[in-house]
Structures are given as C-alpha cells and as structure tokens.
Amino acid sequence: MSIVLPFLALLLAGAFVAYHRMKLVVWTVISAALLAACWFGGVQQTAVIVAAAIVAFVSALVLLPFLRKPLITGPFIGVFRKVLPPLSKTERIALETGSVGFEGELFTGDPDWNILLNHPKPQLTDEEQAFLDGPVEELCRMVNDWEITHVHADLPPELWAFIKKNRFFGMIIPKEYGGLGFSALAHHKVIQKLASISSVVSSTVGVPNSLGPGELLNHYGTKEQKDYYLPRLAEGIEVPCFGLTGPFAGSDATSIPDFGIVCKGTWNGEEVLGLKLTFDKRYITLAPVATLIGLAFRMYDPDGLLGDTRDIGITLALLPRDTAGVEVGRRHFPLNSPFQNGPVRGKDVFIPLSQIIGGPEKRGLGWNMLNECLAVGRSITLPSTASGGAKAGAVITGAYARIRKQFGLSVGRFEGVEEALARIGGKAYKISALSQATAAAVDRGDVPSVPSAIAKYHCTNMSRECISDMMDIIGGKGIILGPRNFAGRSWQAAPIAITVEGANIMTRSLLIFGQGAILCHPWVLKEMKAAQDEDRKAGLREFDKALFGHVRYGISNAVRSFWFGLTGARFGSAPGDAYTRRYFRKLDRYSANLALMADISMMTLGGKLKFKESLSGRLGDVLSHIYMTSAMLKRYHDEGAPSAEQPLLAWAFHDSVHRIEESLSAALRNFPIRPIGWLMWALIFPFGRRAEAPGDRLSRRVAALLMSPNEARDSLARGVFLTPCENNPGGRINSYLSKAVMAEPVERKFLKALKTKGIEALTFATQLDEAVAEGVITQDERTLLEELRAITLDTITVDDFEPHELRAASYYDREGQRPAQVA
Template sequence: MSVLLPVLAVLIATGIAAYHRLSIAMWAALVAVALVASWMLSGSQTTIVVLAVLAALVAIPLLVSPLRKALLTAPLLKFYTRILPPLSDTERTALESGTVGWEGQLFSGKPEWSQLLNQPKPTLTAEEQAYLDGPTEELCRMTDNWEIDHVRADLPPAVWDFIKRNKFFGLNIPKEYGGLGFSALMNHKVIQKLASISSVVSSTVGVPNSLGPAELIMHYGTQEQKDHYLPRLADGREVPCFALTGPFAGSDATSIPDYGIVCMGEWEGANVLGIRLTLNKRYITLAPVASLIGVAFRMYDPDKLLGDKEDIGISLALVPRSAEGLEIGRRHFPLNSPFQNGPIRGKDVFVPMSQLIGGHEYAGQGWRMLMECLSIGRSITLPSTASGGSKMGAVTVGAYARIRKQFGLSVGRFEGVEEALARIGGNAFAVSALSEATAAAVARGENPAVPSTISKYHCTEMGRSVAKDLMDIVGGKGIILGPRNFAGRAWQASPIAITVEGANIMTRSLMIFGQGAILCHPWVMKEMKATEIADPRERINAFDSALFGHIGFAISNAVRSFWFALTGSAFGAAPGDAYTRRFYRKLNRYSAALAVMADMSMLMLGGKLKFKESLSGRLGDVLSQLYIASCILKRHEDRGRPESDQPLLAYAFHDAVNKIETALSTALRNYPVRPVAWLLWPIIFPFGRRAQAPSDRLGHKVASILMSENDARERLAQGVFTTPCENNPGGRIYSYLPKFILAEPVERKFMKALKNSDIEAHEFEDQLLEGVRESWITEEEAAQLRELRALTLDAIMVDDFDPEELRSAGYASLLDATQATPRAVA
C-alpha cells in the first residue's frame, strides 16, 4: 500500500489537472502537493523520489520555454510540416468560407453551455408574423397540390401572379431595393409552411431566396447590378435561376468544364470587352421559366486582356434569357414533383464584363462566392422543407391513426403502428429544432458552414424516414394518388431533397467531419496556419503555442471521456433542470469522446483520413447527433421547459445518443490501426456500450401525444398549414381529431348496445334510428355519430378516376399520330 499510495496520489492529481485543463505549472504544483501528502502518510520514499524525478523530467522542459522550443517544438515542426497534407486552393477556400459557432464547442470536449443557452430565442418581428399569417397563409389556401402535380405539372397562373405580386421571390432582398428585407429565420418559416402543403410551391419560392442571383448580387454585386436587378428580382419581373451542375460536374463543382473566353464582342450595338461562354448545365431549378440565369464557369484570358494570367478561375456571370446562343432546354421531370427544372446550354454566348457578378474585380473568385453563399442556402431551403413536411405528417397521421379503425380498434393502438408513430414524432421534433436553429444562426449573421451540412443531411434523411413511416401507417390511403392523398407525393419526392445541394452520401462521408475536424477544432487550424508564417521565429512561437495547447487538449479529453464513461455521466457541472441536467452531462461525455477520436485519427492517419470515408462518416455522425441533441435542448429551454414536451424531447434525445454510441463503436470496431482501437475502447467504453434506443414505454407516450389533444401536439403543429379546406386533406384530418375524441364514448356505448341486441338492420342510418327508438342514444348523440361517420369517411376515402383522366396528353398525341386503338398501341 505504501508503494501504491504515491502512485495513486500522482494519478489523481494528474487527472484533476487534466479534467479541469489546468496549466503545466498548476499540474506540477498539484503533483508536488500529492507527493508531499504521500510522504506525510508514510508512502514509499523510494517511489516518491522516483515519481518526483519523473515529474521534474516532464515539467522542466515544458516550463522552460527556450528549452522546450529547441528540444521539442523545432523537430516536431519539421515532422508536422512534412506530414501535413497539402491543401488545394478550393479546399482552403471551403475551409475559410464559414464561421464557427456552437459546433466548435462540441469539438472542444468541454462545451460552454452558456454560449448556446444565451443565444437569443428565435422570434419573428410583428411585420414578419403578419406576412406569415397573411400572404403566406393565403398562398397555402390557393395551393391545390393535385392540380399542380398531376393536372398542370406547374403552378396555376394565379399562383405565379400571387407569388410575384407579394414579393415571395424577394423575402431577403433589402427594402431599399424593393424587397421585403426579412430575416433568414422568416425565410425558414415561410418555406416550412409552404412545404407542409406543396413541395413544388416551397421549392419555387425557396430557390430564389437561397443560392441564386439575388443572394450573390446582394453579397458581391456592383452597385449598378444591385440597382438594376434586385428590384426586378424582388417583384418578379425577373425570374432567376442559377446554373452550376452539369453532366460532368455534379457535387464536384470545381470540375465544371463550362468555360468563358475573355474577348471583345457586340453588345447592344457597341463593341465591348466581355466573355464568350460555352456551357452545358442540367438539373437547374426554375430554368424553364427563368429570365435571368446565373452561370458558373471557368474563365480564361488567352489574349491577356485583363492581365498576365490566362486561367483566371471559376467565375460567375448574369446571362439574360434573350442572349444570343443561349438555349433553355425542355423540362426535367423530377419524381412526380414537377417543379420547374431543366437543362441550359449555350455556345459562344457573349455577355459584357459588366454582367460578371461583382465586375472584373471578382473574376476568378466564383468558388469562394459559392462556398459562402451555398452554406447559407443549404441552411434554410431543404431543412425547412423537411421540417414542414415532417411536422405536418406527424400531426396528420396521429389524427388518422386515431380515426382509422381495424378490428374495432384505432390502428394507432396497435404496438407496431405505435412504433412508427413514435419514430415520426421523435424525428419531426428533432427536424423542427435543427432546421430552426440553423436558420437562426444565419439570422444572427453567422455563415454556418458545418451546421449547414449537418442540417441539410440529417433533416432530409429524417424527413425521408417520416415519409416512409407515414406511408406504412396509412397503407392504401397513401398509395392511391388523388386530391384526398396527403402522403403519397411526399414519399415520391423524398429522394429529391436527398440528392440536391450536395448528395447526402458525399455530404456525410466527406463534408461534415472533413470540414468540421479542421474548421471547428480549437487547435488544428492554428497549427496549420503557423506552418505558413514566413518569419522563422514567429513561426516556431506560433506552432509551439498551438502544439502544446493541442497536446494538453488531447490529454484532457481522454481523461474527461474516461471519467464520464466510468461514472455514467452522473457528475459534473451542467445546466438545465432536474429533468434535463442528465442530458447535458451525457453530451459532455460524448463531446470529449469525439475530440479524442478526432485527435487520434488525425494523428495516426494524417492526410489519409480524407480517404477513409467510412470513418469520416461515422465521426461526422457523432458530431451531427451532438449538434442535433443540443438544438433540441436549446429549443426546450426557449419554450420554457414545458413538461408536456418531455416525451418528445426524451425520445429524440435518446435516439441521438444511441446513434452516437453506435457510430463510435462501429468506428472503433473498424478502425484501420487496430492497436489504437484497443487503446481507445476502454477510454470511451470501459463498460461497453450502454446507450439504448428509445424504449417502447417512451414510444407509447410519444404516439399518445400525436393521437390526442394536448399542447405538445399543438406546439408541434405550429408553423405548418393545418387550415381545414378543400385543397388540404391533411388539414381536414387534423381538425377532425377533437370531434372524434368527443364522439368516442358515444360510439362505444352505441356499438356495445348494438352488439348485444337482436336488431336486423344492416345500414348505419337504420341502426342509428333503431338506437334512438331503443333509447341507447339520444337524437343529439345520433347526430354526433352521423357527423363522425362523415368525417371518418372523408379521412379514409381514396379517389378514383375515369381512365381518360389518367392518360397523359402525350398518349393522346400518340393516338392521333398513329391512328391506332389504345389496345393496339399498348
């Protein structure tokens, strides 16, 4: 015991110093106190002396700055410079284009929760709320999804006109240029509400307000471009699109083969300096109806008309639809969700230099411009669309599951359906919190590069999961398309959001952790920038500070991860109340575990890490779920910690934590350097995996929230179009739930009496009349049951059509051309 005592004392002192991230001097002082205490408690003197010598050998070189830099920093700088993977200009631009917010705290291993909780509660101005309740509500009322998706394959002229007149294309264009000047949060709220009735309408409004000419002109345009184009874009005189992707450049936008040659050319009767463009683009939303096309291309100046550089780089230009040589192709048909989308081609399309966004000063800056604006657009449009669809689906299918009966029981009471309802409720709750938090970050002036990728990927994935479970619950109601169907089109369209604005597979495996590990890490970017300092003395000083900060950071996180795992996250300072404090402590643990895994992976794999996409994807999952869980907790705090939200909060949180542990354990089991995995496993999972998926009991509570009247369900429904009107079958079903609940006791009483009677009537109306005569029910109760039957029929009925209604115009044209019978053509 006398030998172990000083060893144990030094380990405790070291653990305390590492846990609290104390300085080397403080660590040395604690070790000294521990050794003196061991001496006084009759610890082994030999062991104490040995430990003191070892501590001195560590502390002295680290505390004496010149000695540390000569013996340790200088050789490590040479080694680091040699192994540091080279960054291309495009990678560097992507890393430097965004800001770091709360996600940086999650990468720290010791989140400062006050930074998150002190952020202002996301709120709309009175003007924004009035627009949401007025024109946005009216646009939803005008929207007939069946007419748009099936009959017209387009918005009706009245809807196009309403969108333009009410400046839906100018939500974020400043008022001085004729726009509405709304915040990014308001942009999110509008798209969310429109998406709850039609993804075609939401995408039509969303694209001009995200990545498009207006956003780029506002940030980089010349004053002349702002004065001319922004008012025209705001009021719909110009319909914009942005042409980026093509047959040979999808997610890899830096590989675009489209090019422009700087030359002299004819423009509006004058010979001016400009660019002659050759392009081939596809998947361009709003292209078929656009009058102003933003184009990304690689710019060349072979005659050196602008300077000495021939390959100027990616640039962005504004091309009028009327430009000679520009061809707007026919429409694409995206999965029965016929928003305007199509190809654009051009050969020798000349535009003057004044059409280059930002003028010739921004020639070659297109990639940076895109990176800075893409993260803003990715933060809002697709996450908001997923939120609107998920929230509307949750509250609608909850009512449907209560109304629809099988074997005399509401289908929502079956445990299999309960499981699906619980997943829908948990995902909708998480999507709502995540999408709002990311939009709020943009509204605060941030450029959330990493959160935007997290939000885009996970909102669309959870949205697809909601659509799948929704279809499983409603069954035949969902697969029979028609005006009454509230589920089928969402399921058909769900892969679209997965694919656009960066394919989800690449977003997960390359972007989330790949960008976050460098951008969000508190020391890696500092180390990388230190190697670029020209002055040798300043370079070694900067690297020394970053390197040893990083080493202490890594040791601290290893200790914190092990301690939290060992104690089940039962201890440690954390915000929240008695219910949520344990949640914050769990996130402290997983934040430290992520930091340990990230540091070890960057150390062991270096530049090869970017090619380990499975590992990168799993670590990205950990960061993502930490961010999602944080957003859920922040939203709970902003709402005043409502007790009725606790089942939804707990379900979403435990689902996130289960995914975190799954990702960490899978990463360790497949770690490419096996000895490192053996070392990390006891630090992260000393007792093995402990987190579990949400329990059936918790799932039952979530399903009950969706199937009954309560304030938690009402909060979930906030911001979506639940108005019960002819063109909103989901809204009608949502509105039926209160009446159905009130009628349930009467129905049970009536059905029990009917079952025990000898009445021979088979028709429902005759049975009601007999029930009144037999005094089972009153006249008022009979009227209530008649209404219940009518509402139930409206909820569960599906549509049918004359065969000619389902035949396309192309089929009729084919018959006319061939003079054949339908059977012969078939």
C-alpha cells in the same frame, strides 16, 4: 504499496488537473504537495525521489521555452508538415469561407452550454408574422397540389401572379431595393409552411431566395448591378435561376468544364472587352421560366488582356435569357414533383465583363462566393422544406391513426403502429429544432458551413424516414393518388431533397466531419496555418502555442472520456433544469469522446483520414447528433421548458444518443489501426455501450401525443398549413381529431349494444334507428355518431378516375381525339 503511492499521487493529480483543464504549473504544485506529504508520511523515500524527478523533468521540459522549442516543438513541426493532410485550393477556400458558431464548442470536449442557452430566442418581427398570417396563408389556400402535379405540371398562372405580386421572390432582398428584407428565421418559416401543402410551391419560392442571382448580387454585386437587377428580382419582373451543375460535374462543382475566354466583342452595339462562354448545365431549377441566368464557369485569359494570369479560376456571371446563343432546353421531370427544372446550354455566348457578378474585380472568386452562399442556402431551404413536411405529416398521420378503425380499435393503438408514430413524432421534433437552429445561426451573422451540412443531410434523411413510416400507417390512403391523398407526392419527392445541393452520401462521408474536424477544432487549424507560415520563426512560435494547448486539451479529453464512461456521466455541474441537466451531462461525455476520436484519428492517420470515408461518416454522425440534441435542448428551454413536450424531447434525445454510441462503436471496431481502436474503446466504453434506443413505454407516450388534442401536439404543428379547406385533405383530417375523440365513448357504447342488445338491423342508418328506439343512445348521440361516420368516410376515402383523366395530354391529337394507332 508504499512504493506505488507517490506514482499514484502523480496520476490522480494529473487526472484532476486534466479533467478541470488546469495548466501544467498547477499539476506541478499539487504533485509537489502530495509528494511532500508522502515524504513526511513515511512512504518509501526512493519512490518519492523518483516521482519527484519525473515531475521536475516533465515540468522543466514543458514549462521552459528554451528547452521546449528545440527539443519538442522544432522536431514535431517537421513531422507535422509531413503528415499534414494535403489541402487543395478548393478545400482551402471551403475552410476559409466558413465561420464557426456553437458547433466549435462541441469539439472542445467541455462545451460552454451557457453560450448556447444565452443566444436570444429566435423570434419573428410583427411584419414577418403578418406576412405569414396574410399572404402565405392565402397562397396556401390557393394551392391545389393535385392540379399542380397531375394536371398542369406547373403552378397555374394565378399562383405565379400572386407569388410575384406579393414579392415572395424578394424575401432576402433588402427593402431599399424593393424586397421584403426578411430575416433567415422568417425565410425558414415561409418555406416550412409552403412545404407542408406543396413541395412544388415551396421549391419555386425557395430557389430564388437561396443560391442564385438575388443572394449573390446582394452580397457581392456592384452598385450598378444591385440598382438594376435587385428591384426587378424583388418584383418578379425577372425570374432567376443559377447554373452550377453539369453532366460531367455534379457534386464536384470545382471540376466544371464550362469556360469563358476573355476577348473583345459587341454588346448593345458597342465593342467591349468581355467573355465568350461555352457551357452545358442541367438540373437547373426554374431554368425553363427564368429570364435571368446566373452561371458558374472557369475563366481563361489566353491573350493576357487582363494581366499575366491565364487560368483565372471559377467566376460567376449574369446572362439575360435573350442573350444571343443562350439555349434553354426542354424540362426535366423530377419524380412527379414537377417544379420547373431543365438544362441550359450555350456556345460562344458573348457577354461584357460588367456582367461578372461583382464586376471584373470579382473574377476568379466564384468558388469563395459559392461556398458562402451554399452554406446559407443549405441552412434554410432544404431543412425548412423537410420541417414543413415532417411536422404536418406527424400531426395528420396521428389524427388518421386515431380516426381509422380496424378490428374495432383505432389503428394507432396497435403497438406496431405506435412504434412508427413515435418515430415520426420524435424525428419531426428533431427536424424542427435543427432547421430553426441553423436559420438562427444565419441571423446571428454566421456562415454555418458545418451546421448547414448537418442540417441538409439529417433533415432531408429523417424527413424521408418519416414519410416512409407515414405510408406504412395510412396504407391504401397513401398509395392511391388523387386530390384526397396527402402523402403520396411527398413519398415520391423525398429523394429529390436527398440529391440536390450536394448528394447526401457525399455530405455525410466527406463534408460534415471533414470540415468540422479542421474548421471547428480549437487548435488544428491554428497548427496548420502556423506550420505553413512562410515566416519560419513566427510559425514556430505560433505552432508552439497551439501544439501545447492541443496536448493539454487532448489529455483532458482522454481523462474526461474515461471518467464519464466509468460514471455514466451522472456527476458534475451542468446547466438546464432538473429535467434536462442529465441530458447536458451526457452531451459533455459525447463531446469529450468526439474530441478524443478526432485527435487520435488525425494524429495516427494524417492525410489518409480524408480517404477513410466510412470513419469520417461515422464521426460526422456523432458530431451531427450532438449538435442536433443541443438544438433540441435550446428549443425546449426557449419555449419555457414545457413539461407537455418532455416525451417528444426524451424520445428524440435517447434516439440520438443511441445513434451516437452506435457510430462510436462502429468507428472503434473498424479503426484502421486496431490496437489504437482497442485502447480508445477502453477509454470511451470502459463498461461497454450503455445507451439504449427509446423503449416501448416512451414510444407509446409519443404516439398518444400525436393522437390526442394537447399542448405538445399544438406546438409541433405550429407553423404548418392545417387550415381545413377543400384543397387541403390533411388539414381536414387533422381538424376531425377532437370530434373523433369526443365521439369515441358513444361509439363504444353503440358497438357494445350491437353485440349484446340484439339489434338486428344491417345498415348503419337502421342500426342507429333501432338503437335510439331501444334507448341505447339518445338522439344527440345519434347525431354525433352520424358526424363521426361522415368524417371517418372523408378521412379514409380515396379517389377514382375515368381512364382519360389519367392520360397525359400528349396522348391526344390537337382536336382532342385519340391518335389512330391507339384508337
């Protein structure tokens, strides 16, 4: 045993130093002290000498630069260059245009949670809140989603006029140009509220405030372009759209075949230098009604009119709709969610160079510009839309499940329904926190490439899962379309958000971890830049710093992963309160696991990793759920740590950590190099997987929150349109909840009397008469039961129609008569 002690001392000293991320010199000092104790403590001296030699060799090799650089760094940088994943120009631009916020901490394996918790609580200004309470509320009251989706297949003229008059299209345009100049948080809140009543209205408002001429001009436009176009966009004089996607270039936007040739032509009666554009775009939201078209194309200068570069690259320009040669095609019809969407085409369309967004100086920089704006758009519009639908769906479905009775019991009391309600509530809580977190990141000045991809993918995917559970619970109420249906159109529209702004499959398997592993990692991007530095001496110096920082970091994460796996992350300091401290410790564990997996994957697979999409997708899921749970904990503490919300937080947290361990397990079991996978399993799961999905008791508590008036339910419902007006059936159902709960004791008494008191009447009204006459219920209780019957009827009633009301207008001839062939 004495022979082993010196080496065990070195191992324990190394583990202690690595866990606490101390420098190698500290390990050297601690090891020397322990070996001295062994020497004087009677330990076998040969073993102590060998251990001391190991310490001396490692310390000298690593701590002395004149040994370290030629013996380790120099040879390794050559190997690194060979295994370095080849980055295309497209990928390089995507990495360079993004910025890193708190998500970068999650790749360290030891996140500084105080950075997250010290971010200011996201708050609206008084002006922004007044806009939500005023014009946004009024617009929601005007919305009749059935008329929009079935009768008009468009917003009615009065909605278009109201939106333009109140400058909904100018939320992101600065006040100096006539816009509202709102924060990203306000933008999020507006879209969230509109989406809770109509996805057509929310997308109509959202697109001009997302990727498009307004945002691009605001960031990159020339003074002349801003002065002319931004006021017109803010006032709704111009309706914008942006043409990016084409038939032969969907998610792969850099492969667009649309082109512009530099040439001379006539513009406003004068010969000027410009571009002759040929393009074919589709899926362009607002194209059918747009007056100003933003266009992405590849710019060429074959005659060298601008210089020596022939293939200038992706460029962005503005085309007024009435430009000669521009053709706006007929409308697309996206899944019974008929927002304005269609194709835009043009052949040999001439525009001057002054129509390039940002002027001729910005030629060829379109992909950079798009990456920055796409990140912002994905951070706001789609996550906010998902949040509005999920939050409204959670509380309305909870009210429905309490009011709707089957077998003499609220359907929400059945365990199968409780499970579905819990999933809806927990995921709505996640979506709400995640969408707000990404909006807050934009307001802090970040260009959140990785968080925006996380939010886009997970918010839209969880929203689709929520509406699926909603449809299961409400049954026939959901599948019979009509003015009383509050869920059917959301069910039909769910795949739209999954598809747009980067298909979800691509976002998960390529973007989240693919960008995160390089952009957010504390050392990899530094190593890549150093390895590619043309100044070899400076590159070697910077690579040396990054390499040994990376090595220390990697060893630390291996130790931390193993320790957390052994202890279940039950020990160690963590922020938060007595309730959330354990959650932060768990996230410390999964952060270390992610960092370890990222390092090992990049080191062993090199450039092949970018083609291992299943592995990338699973590690992306790990990163996503760590980020998501961080956002939930931030929200919880920002709200003052309300105990009423703890069941929602607990369900959402346990669901996420269960998914984290599932994803880690799948990644390890399918790791391309099997022995490496087995070794990492031993470090990450020394006692196997331990996280479990939320249990029945917790699910029951979440379901109960959705089915009863309470503080947590009100908090979840905040920010969505629940005013119980004629055109808002979901709002009416939600408003009935407190009345239904108040009437339940009387209802139980009445139903019991029907069985035991010998009431012989058959209709509801006569049964009430008899119950009052026999003293079973009072007259006031009768009124309460009559009101309960009325609100229940409104809750469960579905629509019916005359046959001609369901036929398309094109079914009739111009005189309103049925065509002869179908008469």
